[in-house]
Amino acid sequence: DAGVIQSPRHxxxxxxxxxxxxxxxISGHDYLFWxxxxxxxxxxxLIYFNNNVPIDDSGMPEDRFSAKMPNASFSTLKIxxxxxxDSAVYFxxxxxxxGANVLTFGAGSRLTVL
Amino acid sequence: xxxIDQPTEMTATEGAIVQINCTYQTSGFNGLFWYQQHAxxxxxxxxxxxxxxxxxxxxxxxxxxxxxGYSYLLLKELQMKDSASYLCAVMDSNYQxxxxxxxxxxxxx
Numbered sequence: 001d002a003g004v005i006q007s008p009r010h011x012x013x014x015x016x017x018x019x020x021x022x023x024x025x026i027s028g029h030d031y032l033f034w035x036x037x038x039x040x041x042x043x044x045x046l047i048y049f050n051n052n053v054p055i056d057d058s059g060m061p062e063d064r065f066s067a068k069m070p071n072a073s074f075s076t077l078k079i080x081x082x083x084x085x086d087s088a089v090y091f092x093x094x095x096x097x098x099g100a101n102v103l104t105f106g107a108g109s110r111l112t113v114l
Numbered sequence: 115x116x117x118i119d120q121p122t123e124m125t126a127t128e129g130a131i132v133q134i135n136c137t138y139q140t141s142g143f144n145g146l147f148w149y150q151q152h153a154x155x156x157x158x159x160x161x162x163x164x165x166x167x168x169x170x171x172x173x174x175x176x177x178x179x180x181x182x183g184y185s186y187l188l189l190k191e192l193q194m195k196d197s198a199s200y201l202c203a204v205m206d207s208n209y210q211x212x213x214x215x216x217x218x219x220x221x222x223x
Contacts, residue, residue, distance in 0.1 A: 105156035
């Protein structure tokens, strides 16, 4: 298995632009998570899906952030408009079921908003 | 509130042993995870404890005391490649993972 695949790996954009991050989870995994990691705040859960349905989006910072999972093999995290404080590494992770199952993380998307 | 505490940074010598502590206060408990994260890379799973005691896996061991809200990760025979951040995460009663800020481990020759 290729693991969790994220794109782009690096994105540099200007304030106000729309950013779309993409994720392909491991085939057969029912849960998909979007995390953000910064030096100041560490790993923060933004949103997670179960069987393509958003379950908890309480971690989404504000309305500028949105996430979708149109099918079991694809999810997007969109920021519109982007701001410099959104600069971070965004990780996607998937797991087979809830409970004590190990998260497998993608390589991350490093976003820099100028 | 929910809280996970770990030291920010530790330094150890190649070939030695190091213990990274994690204390937690969470709403319920459904297990504790340790992840390793090399600089610029994704976190990768190291260990999982749900019962009290020591779990050994090669050079790495993880200990849990639920009554004390305490865990540690023990790394033996340190190698330069062990230089990384080590993240402690607790699964609460809602099966949500609460993450610590991570401990940056620096290995010196």
